Amino acid sequence: MGFDTLPAESAPGVVLVGVDLGLPHFDDTLDELAQLAETAGYRVLDRVTCKRRAPDAALYVGSGKADEIKALALGHGAAEILFDQALSPAQQRNLERHMGMPVNDRILLILDIFAQRARSHEGKLQVELARLQYLSTRLVRRWSHLERQSGGIGMRGGPGETQIELDRRMIGDAIKRTRERLDRVKRQRSTQRRQRERRGAFNISLVGYTNAGKSSLFNALVKARAYAADQLFATLDTTTRQMYLGEVGRSVSLSDTVGFIRDLPHTLVDAFAATLQEARDADLLLHVVDMSNPAYHEQIDNVQQVLHEIGADDIPQILVFNKIDALSPGQRPVQAMDHMELHGKVCSRIFVSAHTGDGLDALRSLLAQRLIAETGSGKADPENASV
Incomplete structure (x- = not known):
């Protein structure tokens, strides 16, 4: 498979990373991740693969490999690093701090493509719900202002904790509203299906x-x-x-x-x-x-x-x-x-x-x-x- 045109030279450059954990579906060429990246509008600068028995709890690839990937990304002038595997919120946060640049995974890449491609009202609602559910687990990295909050005298946890709770409640409310709107669309589809069944x-x-x-x-x-x-x-x-x-x-x-x-x-x-x-x-x-x-x-x-x-x-x-x-x-x-x-x-x-x-x-x-x-x-x- 391939694309008729490659992303323009002005497109943000990315380095792809794949970790072989011994699973049968590992893509050692990272071809599919490259196609996802190009579909999302990125320009692939380089690809890195490595083997591990299990993901490193903090950095997924370990500190030594993380240093190697960082040097490669800086050498290419990459704007971002994309992992083929799903990263936990803590791993993603730790990698970004270690690399000094955005680090994302396959899941967010697919969400970005879906957000770009959705055309119908229903499709946009579905993408928005998925995006909100994904972000709800990653408040620690998406809301940078939380790290700048500090507690005052007599305030256990400080304003930062209050801000996190507020953001979580806002996302929770948004998820609830989006689900309600999707339920209405689902009922409309059910009506259309019943009409087809009657025919x-x-x-x-x-x-x-x-x-x-x-x-x-x-x-x-x-x-x-x-x-x-x-x-x-x-x-x-x-x-x-x-x-x-x-x-x-x-x-x-x-x-x-x-x-x-x-x-x-x-x-x-x-x-x-x-x-x-x-x-x-x-x-x-x-x-x-x-x-x-x-x-x-x-x-x-x-x-x-x-x-x-x-x-x-x-x-x-x-x-x-x-x-x-x-x-x-x-x-x-x-x-x-x-x-x-x-x-x-x-x-x-x-x-x-x-x-x-x-x-x-x-x-x-x-x-x-x-x-x-x-x-x-x-x-x-x-x-x-x-x-």
């Missing part, structure tokens, strides 16, 4: 790792113009359209949802519950996989993990292996369709290219067969039989 609509949701080509496939199937780009999290807001299946003479409801990613912050899983509800309520999931990505097996596992977290792992799936046009002739599948075992379940697998259209007719036929199998009817529904 007997068959609901299909596109899910998959970010940048697998979900939005491109969505556009190709329903002839829509949803935003699609070769970058991480190009689509944040759920889009639903009707897709007509000529073989059965009726339409189905097709939804494009936000892409998943490794170590998706739990605050985002919780905050995006309303959007991900489309996947939870689907009759069928089209799990889109970027076949051209060498790590697609790990990406499938990451998507399955998120589906499990949101309670959608029992919904029937069809694996759609996309981007076959990006493969060399020798790498392309011999058969257009086969089956694949996925966590103990056998799923249909089909190979397509949303870019060239290869395999899309076969995918529509497969969806028509699944619709007949699930509903027991292939007769036209006058209310839903519109293109």
Whole structure:
């Protein structure tokens, strides 16, 4: 995967840091973190990886490695240091003091991208809730004025403690208000879903790792113009359209949802519950996989993990292996369709290219067969039989 353009030279430069703790998904090239950084508008200056048996409690990487990273960052003139792993509030604060510059982690980077990309009212509310939940644990570093407070005679803890409590209460109130507004949006979505259910609509949701080509496939199937780009999290807001299946003479409801990613912050899983509800309520999931990505097996596992977290792992799936046009002739599948075992379940697998259209007719036929199998009817529904 890559980007058509790199960040401008004026973009803030960052040094990436990855710590190998012996976990199977460690990205020793930091390629995905680099793509996240570039998507957020940063310019990657250098990458550092190291191995540890366990994170250092104070500095995550230990003082010696922290000195090395600091010298490297200062030598490059970096504006910030980004860690691929989640940092605790104390580790983040200690690293910033040690480095003398901002230090952030993968979670805040994803939150920043989501904040830049959210377009709908619901999407903005969800991002704001996730951001507030993240910041609520990090008052010690986000509110620098707290460190300047000092206690006076007879004042246990001093004004600083009062200020922290005030800030926590303000964030708590903001979280409560945002949740209430999201609940109203969720109720509106529930009403829309009930209307679809009364019409007997068959609901299909596109899910998959970010940048697998979900939005491109969505556009190709329903002839829509949803935003699609070769970058991480190009689509944040759920889009639903009707897709007509000529073989059965009726339409189905097709939804494009936000892409998943490794170590998706739990605050985002919780905050995006309303959007991900489309996947939870689907009759069928089209799990889109970027076949051209060498790590697609790990990406499938990451998507399955998120589906499990949101309670959608029992919904029937069809694996759609996309981007076959990006493969060399020798790498392309011999058969257009086969089956694949996925966590103990056998799923249909089909190979397509949303870019060239290869395999899309076969995918529509497969969806028509699944619709007949699930509903027991292939007769036209006058209310839903519109293109």
